[in-house]
Amino acid sequence: MTDVAESPAVPEVERVVIRFAGDSGDGMQLTGDRFTSASALFGNDLATLPEFPAEIRAPQGTLAGVSAFQVQISSERVSTPGDEPTVLVAMNPAALKADLNRLAGGGTVIVNEDAFEERNLEKAGYVDNPLEDGSLDGYTVIPIPMTKLTQEVCADLDVKPRVAERSKNFFALGLVSWMYTRPTEPTLDWVRQKFKGKEKVIAANIAAFKAGHAYGETAELGSHMVSIAPADLEPGTYTNINGNTALSWGLVAASQQSGLPMFLGSYPITPASDILHELAKHKNFGVRTFQAEDEIAAVCSAIGASYGGHLAVTTTSGPGVALKGEAIGLAVILELPLVIVDIQRGGPSTGLPTKTEASDLLMAMYGRHGESPMPVVAAYSPSQCFDAAIEAARIALTYMTPVMLLSDGYLANGSEPWKLPDVESLPDIDVTFATSHNATNDDGEPIFLPFERDENLVRPWAVPGADGLMHRVGGLEKADKTGNVSYDPENHALMTELRQKRIEIIANDIPPVEVTGDPDASTVVVGWGSTWGAISGAIRRLGQAGTGVAHVHLTHLNPFPPNLGEVLAKYDKVLVPELNMGQLVKLLRAEFLVDAKGINKVMGQPFTAAELEREILAHIGEG
Amino acid sequence: MANAPVTTKKDWATDQEVRWCPGCGDYSILTAVQLMMPELDVRREDTVFISGIGCAARFPYYMNTYGMHSIHGRSPAFSTGLAMARPDLDVWVIGGDGDMLSIGGNHLIHALRRNVNVNILLFNNMIYGLTKGQYSPTSEVGKVTKSSPYGSIDQPFNAVSLALGAEASFVARTHDMDRKHMQETFKRAHAHKGASLVEVYQNCNVFNDGQFDTITKRANRPANLIDLIHGEPIRFGVDNERGVIIDSSGNAVIVDVADVGEDALVVHDEYREDPAVSFALSRIAANPYSPTPMGVFRSVDRIEYAAGATSQLAAAQEAKGPGDLHALLRSNPTWEVD
Ligand SMILES: Cc1ncc(C[n+]2csc(CCOP(=O)(O)OP(=O)(O)O)c2C)c(N)n1
Ligand code: SF4
Ligand SMILES: [Mg+2]
Secondary structure, three states: OOOHHHOOOOOEOOEEEEEEEEEHHHOHHHHHHHHHHHHHHHOOEEEEEEEOOOOOOOOOOOHHHEEEEEEEEEOOOOOOOOOOOOEEEEOOHHHHHHHHHHOOOOOEEEEEHHHOOHHHHHHOOOOOOOOOOOOOOOOEEEEEOHHHHHHHHHHHHOOOHHHHHHOHHHHHHHHHHHHOOOOOHHHHHHHHHHOOOOHHHHHHHHHHHHHHHHHHHHOOOHHHOOEOOOOOOOOEEEEEEEHHHHHHHHHHHHHHHHOOOEEEEEOOOOOOHHHHHHHHOOHHHOOEEEEOOOHHHHHHHHHHHHHOOOEEEEEEOHHHHHHHHHHHHHHHHHOOOEEEEEEEOEOOOOOEOOOOOOOOHHHHHHOOOOOOOOOEEEOOOOOOHHHHHHHHHHHHHHHOOEEEEEEEHHHHHOEEEEEOOOHHHOOOOOOOOOOOOOEEOOOOOEEOOOEOOOOOOOOOOOOOOOOOOOOEEEOOOEOOEOOOEOOOHHHHHHHHHHHHHHHHHHHHHOOOOOEEEOOOOOEEEEEEHHHHHHHHHHHHHHHHOOOOOEEEEEOEEEOOOOOHHHHHHOOOEEEEEEOOOOOHHHHHHHHHOOOOEEEEOOOOOOOOHHHHHHHHHHHHHOO | OOOOOOOOHHHHEOOOOOOOOOOOHHHHHHHHHHHHHHHOOOOHHHEEEEEOOOOHHHHHHHEOOEEEEOOOOOHHHHHHHHHHHOOOOEEEEEEEHHHHHHHOHHHHHHHHHHOOOEEEEEEEOOOEOOOOOEOOOOOOOOOOEOOEOOOOOOOOOOHHHHHHHOOOOEEEEEEOOOHHHHHHHHHHHHHOOOOEEEEEEOOOOOOOOOOOHHHHOOOOHHHHEEEOOOOOEOEEOOOOOEEEEEOOOOOEEEEEHHHHOHHHOOEOOOOOOOOHHHHHHHOOOOOOOOOEEEEEEEEOOOOOHHHHHHHHHHHHHHHHOOOOHHHHHOOOOEEEEO
C-alpha cells in the first residue's frame, strides 16, 4: 500500500467535515478518533465533536443508540467541528435517520449496506428502505456491504465471526482514509499497540482497514478522492488533545509550578470522570486521587487536604456542584485555596448527561447561601483547558480562595492540535506558608493571627505542623484578625465586606480584555467558554463578507477584567451568544448597565459558526 | 511525633470561653481529653481536631491545637482528606449523634470501612442538642420531643453495631461519668492505626437529662455496666454474679453464672478477626436502660488508608521516576511543524 497522501493527481480542497455515525457498539468514537489522529499527525488543523448516548448499551439499532463523531480537517485554521458535514458515514439505518438532516445538501453518504435489513430498518422507524425508495436522491450515496467484505477478508485469519464482524469500522476507516489521502501508518501502528497480545484482533482490524483502503480504488471511487494540505501552523511540537486531558495536565502543571502536591477528591460523573481517570495515573507526580463516597465528601476531603497544605482540587459536573454548595461556602469563609472544576452538561437535574450546555455560570457565581463571592474562570478551547487550569490554581493559591473552573462537555471530549508550551516558560505560582508569629498581644507576647491580611487582603496559610501557629478555623463568623468566633454585628459587616473586596482586588492581577475581530465595528460579540470557536468562525466569515464585528471573549467571569466596562461602552450593540437561556447577559446588564442582547441555544449541542453568523447579522440588521 | 515537649492540661486549652450549658457532659469529655493529651507524647502542632456542627462539634475551639469546625455531618470527609494528605498528623474527629449518624452517616461508614487513620469520638446524647431538643437517630422508639410530640416511631441506630457492620477495625464505648475509662479508651483509639470509633455516652442535661443514669451512675454501674476486658470472661453484677454467654444461635445472652458455670462465659477477645461475637455483644442492650457493655469491642489490624495511598505513590515514583511534565505533555503522539 503506497502512501497516497503524496499523489499529485488528487484534487486539493481546503476543508472537509466528516461525520461517522453508527450504533454504540459499532466503534464510531474510535474510528473518528483514529481518523483525527492521522489527520493531526499529517499536519491539518482540526476540531472534533464526539456525540454519544447516555446509555452504555442502548438497544442495538435504535435511534437512541446512535453514537457519532464529527471532525473538521483543514489546511487553514479552524475553530469548530464544522457547520454541516459533507460526508456522512452511516453504519446502520438508525445512524442514517438520526444524522441525515445534518448533512450538507448534495453531500455524500457512505452506508454499510449490510445493516439495511428489515429488522434494523424497522428499529430505526423506516417503513421503506431509504437506499431504494429514492429518499436519498439529491445526495451521493455509496452503499458498500462492509460487514460482508470485512468477513471475507477475515475468513482466512481464523478469527471468530464476531471479531470479524466487529472490525467493520476499520473497513470504513480504511475507505475514508483512502478518500482523504490520509497516511495509513499511524493507524496501523496504533492498532498494533492498542491490541498488543490479541494477535487475532490485530490481524482482523488491519485486514479490514486494508480492505477498506483498497475498496476505493477497485470500486472506482477515485472521483471522490481529495487531499487536504497540512495547515500553516506556527512552528513547534504538536499533539492532539481533548479538553479533559488538557485540564488534567494543567492541574499537574500547577502542582509542579507551585511546588505543592496535588490532592483530588472526586466522585464519578459524566463528562468529568475522565479527569479523575487521567489524574489517577499520575501518582509519580505526587498526585493523590480520592474517589469519595459522594460529591460532598469529595469537596470536603479536598478542603481537608487544603488545610493540610496541598493544592486541593475537586472535579465534577453540574449536579455535583449543586451538592458541593455548602462546603464551597465553608471554603469561602475559611479562606482556603481550592479549585472546583465543573464540566458542564445539559440540565437541570440529570438532564442531558452526555451533551453539552453552559448553564452553570450563575450557579458558579451565586450558588451558595449567604454572601459568598468566589472567582470564576472559564476555559474556551480544548487545549486552552491547560492554561485555564493553571490560572484557576494560581488565583486559588495566590489569593487563598476557592475558584470555580468552568469547562463543558464539548470542550471535555472535543479535540484539536495543541502546540505544546515550553515547560520552562510556565508561570511560577508563588506559595509561602506562614512559619512565624505575625503580631503581638497586649502583653507584648508574639501571637499568630490567622485572619490578619496583607495588602491584597490575603490571610496567611499556616499548615498543621507549623511551630506555635496552632489555630482553629470554622464556619461560624470569625472575628477580624483573630478568627475567633464572633457574633458582633459590626464585625460581620466588616468580614462580609472584606470577603467581597478580596475577590474584587483580583481584577488587578488578570489581563485586560483584548478585542479581536474588527475592534472599530459598532457591534461587539461578548462570549465566554466553549463558544469561542463558533464565535471566532462567525466573525471571520462576516469580516470576509464585509461586515466588521468586534469580539471579546471572557476567561475571567468573576471578577471581570478591569477594562471590560470601558470596552463595552464603546459599542452600540452588545451581543452575547450562550449555550443557556442568558446568564452572562444578565451579569453584564447588571454590572455595566449595557443593553446587551442574548443569542441562546439549549439543544445539547454547540453553536455552529453558520448559526451565529446568521444570528449576528439578524441583530445588526435590526438597526 | 515522639519526644514531644512536656506539657500540661493548660497548654492544650485555648483562651476561648467554653459555651456549653452548665452541667453538660461535654465538659467532662473535654477535661478528660485535655488531661490526657500531655500523656500521649504528641506535639500540639501535629494534632488536629475536626468537627461537624452541633454542641459536641464546638470541641475544636477549646483545644489549643490545629482545628476545623466544619459543616454538619461532614467531618469524617474533611478528616479523610487531611489524613491522606498529611499522614504525619494526629487527627481527631468530634461529633454528635445527629452529626455522625444522621446527616453524616454516609461519611462515617465510609471512613470506617476505608480505615483512615483518624480517631472518631461520637458524643451520643440521644438527642439533637444544638437545635434544641429534637429526637435523633439514636433516640429510643416512643421518645417524646418537640418534633415527636406523639413519640418517635424511628428505629434507632446502635452506634457500635453500625460501626462493626461498616467494617470498622476499632470500635469502643465509654461514658462521660468515668474520666479514667474515657482516657484509657481514647488512648487505645489513638494507639490504633486506622479508623477508630469511640461512642461516648454523653448526658445532655437540658434536653435529655439522665438518659444514661441506669448504666453510668456510680451506684448503678455494678449492676448494669458490663466491663469488657480483653482475655477475661465477661462478668458483671453487684456480686459479679452475672455473665454473658453466646448461645447456639450466636446471640449474646445474659445469664446467672451459678446456672451455667464460669467456663461457659464468653472470654472477651478484642482481636478476633470475625466481628460476629463483638456484634452479638453490641446487641445485648437495645437501649441504655438495661445491662450494657463498655470498653473495646473490636481492635484488629488492617492496612491503613493513607498508608495504602502513600505506598502507591512511592511505587509509582519507583517505577516511573519523579514526574516529568515535559515528557507528560509528549506522552501521546506528537508531530513537528517547522
Ligand atoms: C446543613 C445543616 N442542616 C441542619 C443544621 C442544623 N443543626 C445543627 S446541629 C444539628 C444537630 C445536632 O445534633 P447532634 O449532632 O446530636 O449534636 P449535639 O448538639 O447533640 O451535640 C442540626 C440539625 C445545620 N447546621 N446544617
Ligand atoms: S444542649 Fe445539651 S448537649 Fe448542648 S450544651 Fe446544652 S446540655 Fe450540652
Ligand atoms: Mg446529640
